[in-house]
Amino acid sequence: xxxxxxxxxxxxxxxxxxxxxxxxxxxxxxxxxxxxxxxxxxxxxxxxxxxxxxxxxxxxxxxxxxxxxxxxxxxxxxxxxxxxxxxxxxxxxxxxxxxxxxxxxxxxxxxxxxxxxxxxxxxxxxxxxxxxxxxxxxxxxxxxxxxxxxxxxxxxxxxxxxxxxxxxxxxxxxxxxxxxxxxxxxxxxxxxxxxxxxxxxxxxxxxxxxxxxxxxxxxxxxxxxxxxxxxxxxxxxxxxxxxxxxxxxxxxxxxxxxxxxxxxxxxxxxxxxxxxxxxxxxxxxxxxxxxxxxxxxxxxxxxxxxxxxxxxxxxxxxxxxxxxxxxxxxxxxxxxxxxxxxxxxxxxxxxxxxxxxxxxxxxxxxxxxxxx
Amino acid sequence: xxxxxxxxxxxxxxxxxxxxxxxxxxxxxxxxxxxxxxxxxxxxxxxxxxxxxxxxxxxxxxxxxxxxxxxxxxxxxxxxxxxxxxxxxxxxxxxxxxxxxxxxxxxxxxxxxxxxxxxxxxxxxxxxxxxxxxxxxxxxxxxxxxxxxxxxxxxxxxxxxxxxxxxxxxxxxxxxxxxxxxxxxxxxxxxxxxxxxxxxxxxxxxxxxxxxxxxxxxxxxxxxxxxxxxxxxxxxxxxxxxxxxxxxxxxxxxxxxxxxxxxxxxxxxxxxxxxxxxxxxxxxxxxxxxxxxxxxxxxxxxxxxxxxxxxxxxxxxxxxxxxxxxxxxxxxxxxxxxxxxxxxxxxxxxxxxxxxxxxxxxxxxxxxxxxxxxxxxxxxxxxxxxxxxxxxxxxxxxxxxxxxxxxxxxxxxxxxxxxxxxxxxxxxxxxxxxxxxxxxxxxxxxxxxxxxxxxxxxxxxxxxxxxxxxxxxxx
Numbered sequence: 001x002x003x004x005x006x007x008x009x010x011x012x013x014x015x016x017x018x019x020x021x022x023x024x025x026x027x028x029x030x031x032x033x034x035x036x037x038x039x040x041x042x043x044x045x046x047x048x049x050x051x052x053x054x055x056x057x058x059x060x061x062x063x064x065x066x067x068x069x070x071x072x073x074x075x076x077x078x079x080x081x082x083x084x085x086x087x088x089x090x091x092x093x094x095x096x097x098x099x100x101x102x103x104x105x106x107x108x109x110x111x112x113x114x115x116x117x118x119x120x121x122x123x124x125x126x127x128x129x130x131x132x133x134x135x136x137x138x139x140x141x142x143x144x145x146x147x148x149x150x151x152x153x154x155x156x157x158x159x160x161x162x163x164x165x166x167x168x169x170x171x172x173x174x175x176x177x178x179x180x181x182x183x184x185x186x187x188x189x190x191x192x193x194x195x196x197x198x199x200x201x202x203x204x205x206x207x208x209x210x211x212x213x214x215x216x217x218x219x220x221x222x223x224x225x226x227x228x229x230x231x232x233x234x235x236x237x238x239x240x241x242x243x244x245x246x247x248x249x250x251x252x253x254x255x256x257x258x259x260x261x262x263x264x265x266x267x268x269x270x271x272x273x274x275x276x277x278x279x280x281x282x283x284x285x286x287x288x289x290x291x292x293x294x295x296x297x298x299x300x301x302x303x304x305x306x307x308x309x310x311x312x313x314x315x316x317x318x319x320x321x322x323x324x325x326x327x328x329x330x331x332x333x334x335x336x337x338x339x340x341x342x343x344x345x346x347x348x349x350x351x352x353x354x355x356x357x358x359x360x361x362x363x364x365x366x367x368x369x370x371x372x
Numbered sequence: 373x374x375x376x377x378x379x380x381x382x383x384x385x386x387x388x389x390x391x392x393x394x395x396x397x398x399x400x401x402x403x404x405x406x407x408x409x410x411x412x413x414x415x416x417x418x419x420x421x422x423x424x425x426x427x428x429x430x431x432x433x434x435x436x437x438x439x440x441x442x443x444x445x446x447x448x449x450x451x452x453x454x455x456x457x458x459x460x461x462x463x464x465x466x467x468x469x470x471x472x473x474x475x476x477x478x479x480x481x482x483x484x485x486x487x488x489x490x491x492x493x494x495x496x497x498x499x500x501x502x503x504x505x506x507x508x509x510x511x512x513x514x515x516x517x518x519x520x521x522x523x524x525x526x527x528x529x530x531x532x533x534x535x536x537x538x539x540x541x542x543x544x545x546x547x548x549x550x551x552x553x554x555x556x557x558x559x560x561x562x563x564x565x566x567x568x569x570x571x572x573x574x575x576x577x578x579x580x581x582x583x584x585x586x587x588x589x590x591x592x593x594x595x596x597x598x599x600x601x602x603x604x605x606x607x608x609x610x611x612x613x614x615x616x617x618x619x620x621x622x623x624x625x626x627x628x629x630x631x632x633x634x635x636x637x638x639x640x641x642x643x644x645x646x647x648x649x650x651x652x653x654x655x656x657x658x659x660x661x662x663x664x665x666x667x668x669x670x671x672x673x674x675x676x677x678x679x680x681x682x683x684x685x686x687x688x689x690x691x692x693x694x695x696x697x698x699x700x701x702x703x704x705x706x707x708x709x710x711x712x713x714x715x716x717x718x719x720x721x722x723x724x725x726x727x728x729x730x731x732x733x734x735x736x737x738x739x740x741x742x743x744x745x746x747x748x749x750x751x752x753x754x755x756x757x758x759x760x761x762x763x764x765x766x767x768x769x770x771x772x773x774x775x776x777x778x779x780x781x782x783x784x785x786x787x788x789x790x791x792x793x794x795x796x797x798x799x800x801x802x803x804x805x806x807x808x809x810x811x812x813x814x815x816x817x818x819x820x821x822x823x824x825x826x827x828x829x830x831x832x833x834x835x836x837x838x839x840x841x842x843x844x845x846x847x
Contacts, residue, residue, distance in 0.1 A: 009794055
């Protein structure tokens with residue numbers, strides 16, 4: 001907290017000391033004055049990138065951290081952009097991955113743009129913010145190289161494009177990326193991803209909360225609500241890492257039962273169900289429209305998970321979409337089957353993340369070997 | 373619905389222009405009556421029935437009281453009417469508290485009663501509109517206002533949306549006459565309403581909510597915190613509760629002004645007070661006056677001797693504490709203030725009797741400064757049981773504060789000291805002067821609109837995105 005607190009204090013003093021003596025009502029002129037001020041604000045706002053205005057947000061700090069690492073990693077060799085949610089955040093140590101790739105002859109630099117609870121729109125935003133943040137020179141140099149995008153496959157986010165947005169902490173941060181076009185795309189993806197309602201009333205009951213939530217976040221985005229709420233200019237330079245190793249295990253998580261269920265599932269899986277992913281497709285189309293010009297190729301990754309339904313989704317997803325790395329085969333999963341590797345059925349601990357990163361490095365090297 | 377929400381903006385944009393577009397109260401009152409229920413029902417529509425029930429009960433009881441012959445029968449009618457109102461309040465607010473207290477008291481003697489609490493949801497603002505209903509009935513009984521035979525008008529008064537859920541508690545004689553005369557659009561009042569609303573919006577969304585975000589984690593788990601952190605949390609709450617409640621009151625007054633009504637002020641810079649008596653003349657004025665007129669004075673006030681006066685003060689403040697919430701912490705808070713008010717009165721009386729010669733100017737200022745520091749330190753300390761989650765947490769916090777003041781407080785890295793100190797000082801010592809200073813007078817409405825729009829945009833940038841409920845909603 002620093003001198004920025006003086007700005008609202010001055011506003012308070014300004015409003016407190018002013019007295020109105022306006023005998024005649026000039027409603028139209030006053031309304032026009034308010035509209036002009038708000039329009040001018042919105043005009044200036046439109047020129048400021050979201051990550052610059054919301055400089056203290058987790059997304060902005062993460063992007064700054066990755067830009068810094070990227071700049072330190074030198075040039076050439078191509079770039080791998082990894083996006084995802086908490087699974088990628090806890091399962092992939094991007095520095096270790098980059099080191100492993102380099103040690104094995106692939107000079108690819110790894111940019112880790114995953115974030116806890118990040119849905120597909122937030123991931124798209126993080127990618128955009130990364131490219132914007134590089135600046136024109138570095139961006140052009142990067143685009144001259146081979147840019148690969150690797151996105152996490154996870155049933156919850158793939159089925160529901162607005163997954164977790166009903167929780168306060170995720171809803172609160174959505175204002176950072178829900179600009180009008182993002183909000184519209186999120187609305188379309190949500191609509192595409194759900195079964196049609198039986199009646200107009202049902203439709204209204206389901207869509208009204210989502211529409212109002214998106215509209216509210218979109219307005220907050222445009223008016224920069226909360227952009228300076230930390231009142232701390234030192235956060236302008238604050239960076240956050242994208243990989244967080246977990247320790248211990250989640251309360252209530254029963255490793256043995258989950259591992260037994262996983263083994264049983266591997267032994268006799270019923271026929272794969274084909275996932276319906278219209279919401280995901282809409283979100284993907286939006287991402288391609290926003291970042292397609294910067295990306296040379298895209299692929300998906302199904303990180304190791306021991307909850308059977310997560311893995312089932314990854315396998316089914318591979319059947320529908322293709323181009324997916326993982327999930328690890330039954331044999332490969334043996335190395336992961338240890339209580340010390342799992343925080344819960346889907347998030348590895350730091351030790352599990354090391355294994356997971358090594359597995360991903362092997363898969364990528366194989367992939368690059370085929371494609372390079 | 374809360375004032376700092378998009379829903380309220382839409383609500384106000386419909387209600388206020390429609391109100392003024394309607395030519396007479398014949399249509400305006402039904403509009404306000406309906407608007408009150410929409411405003412209240414937005415939070416939980418089931419409780420609109422409760423509000424309607426209280427209005428019906430108050431209307432019927434008012435007719436009963438007015439129709440009873442003056443004297444004992446009217447008094448009995450009033451007492452029964454108040455008892456009905458208090459029964460509603462007691463059921464929703466104190467049933468679970470009573471069950472839990474009796475159960476734990478018996479458990480202390482090793483007797484398990486096996487009673488379970490009913491998990492009754494407390495309807496927002498029930499304490500406020502019940503108190504207003506009682507003030508209406510008492511005024512009718514005393515003959516200071518005529519009984520309101522128009523059901524709709526009484527409903528508008530009791531449920532008037534600007535002050536419905538967190539006050540100020542408006543007396544019937546302050547508001548019903550306003551409803552009896554047709555409102556005429558007053559540009560100056562409208563602008564004053566806008567100014568107050570924006571000032572309250574800044575108080576609440578920027579200062580109170582940002583302080584809440586900084587201090588809530590400390591209050592939630594005070595164990596193991598450094599003395600400096602705990603002191604920061606106490607100082608932060610000292611500012612937060614003021615900005616939160618004074619901000620709400622300003623917004624309520626402003627919203628009423630938009631419709632051409634006036635509501636009395638609820639705060640008069642309480643952190644300027646140099647005595648506890650003065651503090652209660654400045655803090656939550658509508659409640660202080662209500663407690664004085666409907667509890668302290670009926671109990672005998674200061675008319676029955678010193679000892680009875682202090683007993684009345686204690687009883688009033690203990691019940692005032694309990695009004696804030698069904699918790700022993702609030703009772704303790706009220707008791708501390710009751711004791712301090714008694715000490716304050718004894719001190720003043722003795723000084724007057726002693727007739728000491730007037731001090732020098734420097735001595736007078738030093739005395740005022742010392743009294744101010746002492747009063748505000750006391751007020752701040754009393755906020756600890758008010759805010760703490762439990763009595764045990766209060767003890768932990770006082771221990772940490774003691775460590776802080778003996779120089780063993782550790783550090784509070786990252787605590788927003790500027791936010792905790794600068795706005796409250798600016799408000800107490802600068803904004804308080806705005807009432808006596810002429811200030812900048814704006815005669816061109818367009819300039820006023822520009823200024824307020826800029827202030828709102830500043831609030832947007834500095835406020836938190838998520839809605840933080842007003843503290844007094846829980847009361």
